[in-house]
Amino acid sequence: MIEKFELLERKVLRKSNILTYCDDLYRFPDGKEEVYDIMLHNGASAVVPVLEDGRILMVHQYRPAVERVTTEIPAGKRDEGEAFDTAAARELEEETGYRAGRLEHLITINTAIAYCSEKIEVYAAFDLQKHEQHLDDDEYVEFEAYDIEDLVNMIYEGKIMDSKTIASLMAYYNKYRLT
Amino acid sequence: MIEKFELLERKVLRKSNILTYCDDLYRFPDGKEEVYDIMLHNGASAVVPVLEDGRILMVHQYRPAVERVTTEIPAGKRDEGEAFDTAAARELEEETGYRAGRLEHLITINTAIAYCSEKIEVYAAFDLQKHEQHLDDDEYVEFEAYDIEDLVNMIYEGKIMDSKTIASLMAYYNKYRLT
Numbered sequence: 001m002i003e004k005f006e007l008l009e010r011k012v013l014r015k016s017n018i019l020t021y022c023d024d025l026y027r028f029p030d031g032k033e034e035v036y037d038i039m040l041h042n043g044a045s046a047v048v049p050v051l052e053d054g055r056i057l058m059v060h061q062y063r064p065a066v067e068r069v070t071t072e073i074p075a076g077k078r079d080e081g082e083a084f085d086t087a088a089a090r091e092l093e094e095e096t097g098y099r100a101g102r103l104e105h106l107i108t109i110n111t112a113i114a115y116c117s118e119k120i121e122v123y124a125a126f127d128l129q130k131h132e133q134h135l136d137d138d139e140y141v142e143f144e145a146y147d148i149e150d151l152v153n154m155i156y157e158g159k160i161m162d163s164k165t166i167a168s169l170m171a172y173y174n175k176y177r178l179t
Numbered sequence: 180m181i182e183k184f185e186l187l188e189r190k191v192l193r194k195s196n197i198l199t200y201c202d203d204l205y206r207f208p209d210g211k212e213e214v215y216d217i218m219l220h221n222g223a224s225a226v227v228p229v230l231e232d233g234r235i236l237m238v239h240q241y242r243p244a245v246e247r248v249t250t251e252i253p254a255g256k257r258d259e260g261e262a263f264d265t266a267a268a269r270e271l272e273e274e275t276g277y278r279a280g281r282l283e284h285l286i287t288i289n290t291a292i293a294y295c296s297e298k299i300e301v302y303a304a305f306d307l308q309k310h311e312q313h314l315d316d317d318e319y320v321e322f323e324a325y326d327i328e329d330l331v332n333m334i335y336e337g338k339i340m341d342s343k344t345i346a347s348l349m350a351y352y353n354k355y356r357l358t
Contacts, residue, residue: 001321002239002240002241002319002321003241003319004241004246004248007243013192013193014193016216018216019216019294021192021200024243026243028319036243036244037197037198038244039218039244060181061181062181062182062183062184063292064184064186064205064217065218065291065294065296066289066292066296066298067183067296069181070292072292107334107335107337107340108337108340109340109341109345110244110245110340110342111290111291111342112244112290112291112295112297113242113244113249113251113341113342114244115197115198117244118291119245119340140181140182140207140208141181142180155286155350156286156354161286161287161288161289161298162288162292163289163290163291163292163343163346164342166349167342167345167346167349170345170350170353171335174353175335
C-alpha cells in the first residue's frame with residue numbers, strides 16, 4: 001500500500017504568468033525527508049476538432065522549449081476562474097476561427113506528473129462552424145486539416161511528439177473511429 | 180509558414196538535479212520580444228512491459244505534484260550520457276524486478292511542450308524475466324499487472340491521467356493488439 005508523502009514546507013521561488021516554481025520539503029512514510037521541485041500550474045484545455053468530413057484540425061506553431069515547429073491539437077491555458085469547457089471552445093476559436101456546436105469530454109491529462117501540477121481537460125469538438133481566427137499578440141499559429149489515419153502514422157513516425165496531442169488523438173481514434 | 184523565434188538571451192534562474200529553470204528572451208518574426216519560462220530537462224525513458232500472457236506491468240507511486248497515488252508505466256530520467264534504451268531497461272528492472280529480453284521502440288514524447296524540453300523515448304518490452312526489484316532510496320513503488328483492455332477503460336474513466344502513460348498505452352494498444 002503506497003502512502004501519501006507529507007508536505008512539511010513550501011518555498012515559492014518564482015511566480016510567472018504560467019508557472020509557480022516551488023521547493024517543497026516532503027517527509028516520506030519511513031520518516032526520511034527530501035526537497036522536490038514542484039511547478040504549480042492553473043490548468044489548460046485542449047480540443048480534437050472534427051470537421052464534418054472527419055478530418056481533424058491541427059495547429060502549427062514554433063515551440064521554443066523544443067526548438068521546432070510542431071503539429072498539435074488546439075490548446076491553451078485556462079483564464080483565472082474559467083471553466084475548462086469554456087476555455088476549450090475559446091482556444092479553438094482563437095487558434096482556428098472555428099466555433100464548436102458540441103463538445104464531448106474525451107480524457108483528462110497530467111502533462112508532467114513528476115514535477116508539475118498541470119491538468120488538461122481534453123474535448124472532442126463537433127458541428128464546427130467557420131468564423132475568424134483571432135490570435136493573442138504573442139501567438140503565431142497556422143492550422144491545417146488532416147485525416148486521422150495520417151495523424152496516427154505521424155505519431156509512430158515521430159513527426160508528432162507532443163504528449164497531449166498523442167494521448168488525445170489516440171483516445172479519439174480508439175473511441176470514435178474504431179468502434 | 181511558421182518561423183523560428185530567435186533566442187536573444189538566456190538567464191538561468193535555478194538548476195536542480197532534474198530541471199534547469201531559465202528566463203529566455205525571444206524575438207518573434209515580427210520583431211516583438213518576449214520572455215518565456217523554459218525548463219531544460221535531460222530526457223527520460225519509459226516502458227510498456229508486456230508479460231507472456233499479454234498483461235501489462237504498471238507501477239503505483241505517490242506523486243507530490245498532483246497529490247495522489249498514480250498508476251503509470253515504469254519510467255525514469257536518463258543518467259548523464261546514458262542511452263535511452265539502456266535507461267528504459269534499467270528503470271524497468273529497478274521498479275519491477277523484470278529484465279526485458281527485447282525492447283521495441285514505440286513512440287517519442289515531449290511531456291510539456293509549452294515550457295519544458297523533456298523528451299521521453301518509450302519502448303514496448305517483451306520476453307520479461309523476473310529478477311529482483313531494487314528501488315532508489317527515495318522511490319516508494321509497487322507494481323501490478325493489468326489487462327490492456329482494463330487500462331484503456333481506466334483512461335476513459337479518468338483513473339489514469341498521466342500523459343506519457345495514456346499516450347504509450349494507446350499507442351501500444353493500437354499497434355500490437357488491434358492489428
